[in-house]
Amino acid sequence: MTLSYDVLIPAYQAEDSIAAAVASALAQRPRPERVLVYSDGSTDRTVERARAAGAEVVDATENRGVGHARQTLLERSGAPWLLVLDSDDRLLPGAGRLFEEAVEEHPDAWVLGFGEVPDTSAVPRAATGLEPAVPVDLRSLWKRNPFVSSSTLIRREPGVRVGGFPAVRRLVDYAFWLVLAAEPGARDRLWNRTCPVTVRAVHGGTITGNVVGAVMAERELLVQHADAALAGLAGPVRGALTRARLGELWWRGLSRHVDYGRPASSYLSPGDVVPGVVLPAVLRVLALGSVQRGLRAAARAARWARSGPHLDTQAWRRRTVRAPAGAPEG
Structure with a gap:
């Protein structure tokens, strides 16, 4: 053909x-x-x-x-x-x-x-x-x-x-x-x-680079289509899955916002995207700079451990404890 x-x-x-x-x-x-x-x-x-x-x-x-x-x-x-x-x-x-x-x-x-x-x-x-x-x-x-x-x-x-x-x-x-x-x-x-x-081309100057606008637009779409997408599930389950999906959207948007060189303080509050009180509070804690540094250290430790046994334990400690220079504060 x-x-x-x-x-x-x-x-x-x-x-x-x-x-x-x-x-x-x-x-x-x-x-x-x-x-x-x-x-x-x-x-x-x-x-x-x-x-x-x-x-x-x-x-x-x-x-x-x-x-x-x-x-x-x-x-x-x-x-x-x-x-x-x-x-x-x-x-x-x-x-x-x-x-x-x-x-x-x-x-x-x-x-x-x-x-x-x-x-x-x-x-x-x-x-x-x-x-x-x-x-x-x-x-x-x-x-x-x-x-x-x-x-x-x-x-x-x-x-x-x-x-x-x-x-x-x-x-x-x-x-x-x-x-x-x-x-x-x-x-x-x-x-x-x-x-x-x-x-x-995806960068901060494109329409894709306007993370705040994109996140709010996606939030509207997800809420609009949640019932059809989750049809057959009990109401409480649909609600929980919707909140989880919106939480993931907020978190992914924060990462992209910072990747484009913008401060985390100029991003959306979790409550602007995720309904309720508990999950937005958890997201606020996870977005703290100190928590972010700990999460990055844990991720590096996991990658280091997966790469095989190492004799230099001091080097392992240095790599897992220190955040890279210039790392964003979350």
């Missing part, structure tokens, strides 16, 4: 990256039917550079957000399969071949996810071989979103049937996956792999 797919690229002020994104799509084999770019009110040279690179461009004068941009591109597309590529990401050479192999393996799929590599100088030259796929259902998706924006192939027909992308500015993809996974007939229609197909 020859895979028929369109590549959709929402873009805003992307003059420095849009040409590379478009070129990476057009270089694939099989080649996409069309590369469609939506310029979401850009005032720089995004439109000019996207057209010069070979894309068809929708030049909107008003910035209406990524949800509206993706929905417009979905409506203008016509191929049976779609890939939404962020304007600062690139497809790896060989990604198209993996897309085709994945569709051959799961011709009735609605969503086929793949992995990513970070945007560094050490990225692999080409996508590697296709690894076994893992099925994704609503409950597992609610517990953790495995799909990577820019690395997920979407069947157009069910996407249109459920109304397409929501008109929101954050977590558009996750909201879309949750709606698809909740559809009747979604069983064995969503699959994910970790083999990379994109070089992905």
Whole structure:
């Protein structure tokens, strides 16, 4: 078979990256039917550079957000399969071949996810071989979103049937996956792999880098879909699992917030994310700098112990007790 797919690229002020994104799509084999770019009110040279690179461009004068941009591109597309590529990401050479192999393996799929590599100088030259796929259902998706924006192939027909992308500015993809996974007939229609197909830019300046906004948007989605995802479980169990999932969300967000170089004091309070009193209090204690240093020391000790027996016990003590220089305070 020859895979028929369109590549959709929402873009805003992307003059420095849009040409590379478009070129990476057009270089694939099989080649996409069309590369469609939506310029979401850009005032720089995004439109000019996207057209010069070979894309068809929708030049909107008003910035209406990524949800509206993706929905417009979905409506203008016509191929049976779609890939939404962020304007600062690139497809790896060989990604198209993996897309085709994945569709051959799961011709009735609605969503086929793949992995990513970070945007560094050490990225692999080409996508590697296709690894076994893992099925994704609503409950597992609610517990953790495995799909990577820019690395997920979407069947157009069910996407249109459920109304397409929501008109929101954050977590558009996750909201879309949750709606698809909740559809009747979604069983064995969503699959994910970790083999990379994109070089992905994620840093503090991207929309993904706004951790506080992303966490609050994800909290809303998790609460909204909790009953459907946890259907069949007793009410108290659903409540406990929801609080645990929100606690994990808060903790993961704190780690990312600090990784982006921001102080923990500028992050959300646990109570802003997790209902109740007990779990937010526990999370506040765990976020203390002294507790964080102890947890990091314990993790280093565990790694050291797993590496095998050591004669130099003094060195072991030094490695497990001392926190690394410049470590964040939590």
